[in-house]
Amino acid sequence: MELTGAEITIRCLQEEGVEYIFGYPGGAVLFIYDALFNQDKVKHILVRHEQAALHAADGYARSSDQVGVALVTSGPGLTNAVTGIATAYMDSIPIVVISGQVPSYAIGEDAFQEVDSVGITRPCVKHNFLIKDVKDIAPTIKKAFYLAKSGRPGPVLVDIPKDISNQKTEFIYPDSVSIRSYHPVGEGDGVQIARAAQMLLEAKRPMIYSGGGVILSGASAQLIELVRLLGFPCTNTLMGLGAYPATDKQFVGMPGMHGTYEACMAMQHCDVLLAVGARFDDRVIGNVENFAQIPRKIIHIDIDPSSIAKRVKVDVPVVGDLKLVLNQLLSVLRNGKQKPDASDLAAWWKQVNEWRAKGGGLRYNNSSEIIKPQYVIEKLYEVTGGDAFVTSDVGQHQMWAAQYYKFDKPRRWINSGGLGTMGFGLPAAMGVQLINPGAAVACVTGEGSIQMNIQELSTCKQFHLPIKVVSLNNRYLGMVRQWQQFFHGNRYAESYMDALPDFVKLTEAYGHVGMRIDKPSDVEPALREAFARKKDLVFMDFQTDPLENVFPMVPGGKGLSEVMLDPNAPHPQVEDL
Amino acid sequence: MRHIISLLMENEAGALSRVAGLFSARGYNIESLTVAPTEDPTLSRMTIVTSGSDAVIEQINKQLNKLIDVAAVMDLSEGEHLERELMLVKVRSESTTREELKRMTNILHARVIDESESTCTLELTDTCARLDSFLQTIGPDRILETVRTGALGIGRGERILKL
Numbered sequence A: 001m002e003l004t005g006a007e008i009t010i011r012c013l014q015e016e017g018v019e020y021i022f023g024y025p026g027g028a029v030l031f032i033y034d035a036l037f038n039q040d041k042v043k044h045i046l047v048r049h050e051q052a053a054l055h056a057a058d059g060y061a062r063s064s065d066q067v068g069v070a071l072v073t074s075g076p077g078l079t080n081a082v083t084g085i086a087t088a089y090m091d092s093i094p095i096v097v098i099s100g101q102v103p104s105y106a107i108g109e110d111a112f113q114e115v116d117s118v119g120i121t122r123p124c125v126k127h128n129f130l131i132k133d134v135k136d137i138a139p140t141i142k143k144a145f146y147l148a149k150s151g152r153p154g155p156v157l158v159d160i161p162k163d164i165s166n167q168k169t170e171f172i173y174p175d176s177v178s179i180r181s182y183h184p185v186g187e188g189d190g191v192q193i194a195r196a197a198q199m200l201l202e203a204k205r206p207m208i209y210s211g212g213g214v215i216l217s218g219a220s221a222q223l224i225e226l227v228r229l230l231g232f233p234c235t236n237t238l239m240g241l242g243a244y245p246a247t248d249k250q251f252v253g254m255p256g257m258h259g260t261y262e263a264c265m266a267m268q269h270c271d272v273l274l275a276v277g278a279r280f281d282d283r284v285i286g287n288v289e290n291f292a293q294i295p296r297k298i299i300h301i302d303i304d305p306s307s308i309a310k311r312v313k314v315d316v317p318v319v320g321d322l323k324l325v326l327n328q329l330l331s332v333l334r335n336g337k338q339k340p341d342a343s344d345l346a347a348w349w350k351q352v353n354e355w356r357a358k359g360g361g362l363r364y365n366n367s368s369e370i371i372k373p374q375y376v377i378e379k380l381y382e383v384t385g386g387d388a389f390v391t392s393d394v395g396q397h398q399m400w401a402a403q404y405y406k407f408d409k410p411r412r413w414i415n416s417g418g419l420g421t422m423g424f425g426l427p428a429a430m431g432v433q434l435i436n437p438g439a440a441v442a443c444v445t446g447e448g449s450i451q452m453n454i455q456e457l458s459t460c461k462q463f464h465l466p467i468k469v470v471s472l473n474n475r476y477l478g479m480v481r482q483w484q485q486f487f488h489g490n491r492y493a494e495s496y497m498d499a500l501p502d503f504v505k506l507t508e509a510y511g512h513v514g515m516r517i518d519k520p521s522d523v524e525p526a527l528r529e530a531f532a533r534k535k536d537l538v539f540m541d542f543q544t545d546p547l548e549n550v551f552p553m554v555p556g557g558k559g560l561s562e563v564m565l566d567p568n569a570p571h572p573q574v575e576d577l
Numbered sequence B: 001m002r003h004i005i006s007l008l009m010e011n012e013a014g015a016l017s018r019v020a021g022l023f024s025a026r027g028y029n030i031e032s033l034t035v036a037p038t039e040d041p042t043l044s045r046m047t048i049v050t051s052g053s054d055a056v057i058e059q060i061n062k063q064l065n066k067l068i069d070v071a072a073v074m075d076l077s078e079g080e081h082l083e084r085e086l087m088l089v090k091v092r093s094e095s096t097t098r099e100e101l102k103r104m105t106n107i108l109h110a111r112v113i114d115e116s117e118s119t120c121t122l123e124l125t126d127t128c129a130r131l132d133s134f135l136q137t138i139g140p141d142r143i144l145e146t147v148r149t150g151a152l153g154i155g156r157g158e159r160i161l162k163l
C-alpha cells in the first residue's frame, strides 16, 4: 500500500521505537501532524517554544540511551530550534530533528516562512539532509537515526518540503544502513593500547581524567573497574560527572575553572595523564602554555580523532569506542603481571591528600541569616538521597550544583556544558521526566535562566510533569556579576535582575505549586515538602545570598595552578600552602 | 607550510559547502579549491591547497575525514605527487608585438587559443609556481585577464586515492 511522505515519516519513527517526540506545528508540517493524529504509538509533547522542543529531546537522550526526536515547522520554527541543535551538537547528544520546509517548487523564491534550514544548521549538526523525493524519506530517516547515535553522537536534521510530505510511495523501512563514506570506529589499536598500559604501569604520579565520552559510550562500569584496578586518582569533567562515583575516595572532584583545588593540582602535576572521552577544553585545563610547562605524558582515548591533539600534544593516541577500548585495556592490565609501583603511588596519594586537606575540598561560609546557595544544593542532595536526576541552567547555580551534588551514577547530571545555554534546564527536565517516569527530577536554575524558557511551565501542566524547580534566586545574573566583580572593577553593568516577577504567583498562574524560601532553616523542610508532592510540579524560589561567588576559580586564560580559593571560607589561602 | 590535499566525496548538492564551511568556520586558509566528478559520477574529487602549521594541517585532515560526505582524504604533500594547474591569460597585443609574444609563448610552452586585433589569449598548464613565473615574464602591464583553475594533484605511481 502506498503512504504519503507524512505517514511514512511517522511510520519510520514507530519503526525506530520512538515513544515521545517534542514539537510545535506550523504550515510546513501540517501533513506530518495529520499523520501523527491518526495513530497513537508515537506520543507528541507540545512544547511552548521550539528551543524547548530541542532541549526536551536532548534531556530525554542524555538521561537514557535513546535518540531524542523533535519536530518543527519551517522558517521561524527551525530558527527557534537552532540554539537547541547547537546545544546538543556541542555536547555530542543524539537527536533527530524533523523540520518542515516550504514546498520544493517554491524553494529559493523567498516563500512564506522559508529559510535555508540545511545551510543555517550545517555548522551545528553532525549531518543534515534536504529531502527531494518522497522515496528518500524512509532511507534518510533510517540514516539519520544511525548517524545520530553511532560514532561520536550528534544531532541530525531531516528537512522535508511540504509537497513531498503529501506525495505517495510504497513504505519500505530498510533493515540496515551502510554509508560508504562513514565508518564509525570500534575497538582501538592493540599496539597503542599495550603502550598505554605500560605507560600507566610505569607512572609515578598518574591521573585519570574522564569526560562526557564515557557517559555517551556507556563505559562507566569499565572506567570504575580501571580506576580501582590501578588505584589512581580520578577526576570527571563537568560533562563526565557521575561516570565515576563522586562519593568514592579515589575521586578528587571536578577539574577546571570551578573544579576542586586537588583536581586542578593533580591534573597539573601528574606525570602520566590518561584522558578518556574528554577534550582538554579551555574551561578544563585553562591556559595551554601554562599546562604544558610541566612535562607529562598524555594518553588520549577518544572516538573522534579530531579531538585528539587538538589543544595539547598527545603521546599515545587511541581512537575507538571507549567501552571497547577500556575493555581491551583492562584485559591487558589483568593479564600482565606488573602492577603500579606501590610506594610511588602511595607518595603520590599523600601529595594529593595534602592538597585535599590543605586547600581543597569544597567549603563555603555558611550562614544562619541568609541562604547560601551551596547549602541548598547540599540539602537537595540529602533530601533526594543523592539519587535524583538533576538538570541545570547556566551560571553560578550550575557550578554549585555540579560541585555539591555528588553524582554517583552516569546520566543523572544533565547540563549544557559546551554551549552553556541559559534556558536549557526546565525543558531538559521535561524530557528527563518523560523517559524516567516516577523518578525525582530537579531543575537547578537561576532567576535569570529560568525566564528564558519559563513558558514551559505550561507544557509541564499539560503533561503532568512533576519536576521540582530549585531556583537559586540571587537577583543577579550571578556568573556575570562575579566576573564583573573580579575582572571589571565591580562595575555591575546590566547584571542586576530588576523587576523580577513574583515566581510563586507566576507558578500558581500556570497551575503549579510555588514556594518562596527566605530563611536557611526553611530550606530543608521546603525541599522535603516539595519532593513529597510526587504528583506536583513545585517551584522553589530560594532567596539566596546575592553576592556569593563560585570558588575555587581558575580565572579565564590562567593556568590550573593559579586556582583561587574562597577568601571567606574557612580554609587557608593558596599562598599559604 | 603549503599542503595539497585531495579528497573523494559524495557528488551531492551541499557537499562542497560543507567543506568550504568547515574551512571558514575553523579559520583555516584556502589558497585554492577545485572540484569535479570522477569516472564514477556519484563521487567528486576535490583538491584543496592550504597552508598552516603541522598541528593545523593535522586538524584539517581529521576534520575533513569527519564530514559524513567525505569518503577518503589524502595529503598529497606527504609523499610523491604531481601538481598541475590550468591558466588562461588574455594579454594586450598589437600586431607589432604579436610575433615577439608568440615566440615567448613557445619557449614557455603556452598555446595561443584566441586572437583578435588587439588581444591574444594564451593557455598554459603547469605547476602553480611555473604559472606564477609565466605571469611575471609576460609582465602585469600587458595582462588584461587571468583565469586559473587552482591546483589539481595526483599521487605518483602506485599512490592512488580510490574507494
Ligand SMILES: Cc1ncc(C[n+]2csc(CCOP(=O)(O)OP(=O)(O)O)c2C)c(N)n1
Pocket: A393, A394, A395, A396, A397, A398, A420, A421, A422, A423, A445, A446, A447, A448, A449, A450, A472, A474, A476, A477, A478, A479, A480
Ligand atoms: C543564552 C545565554 N545568554 C547569555 C549567557 C551568558 N551568561 C552566562 S551565566 C549568565 C547569568 C545567569 O544568571 P542566572 O540564571 O540568574 O544564574 P546565576 O549565575 O545567578 O546563578 C549569563 C547571562 C548564556 N550563558 N546563555
Ligand SMILES: [Mg+2]
Pocket: A395, A446, A447, A448, A472, A473, A474, A475, A476, A477, A478
Ligand atoms: Mg541569578
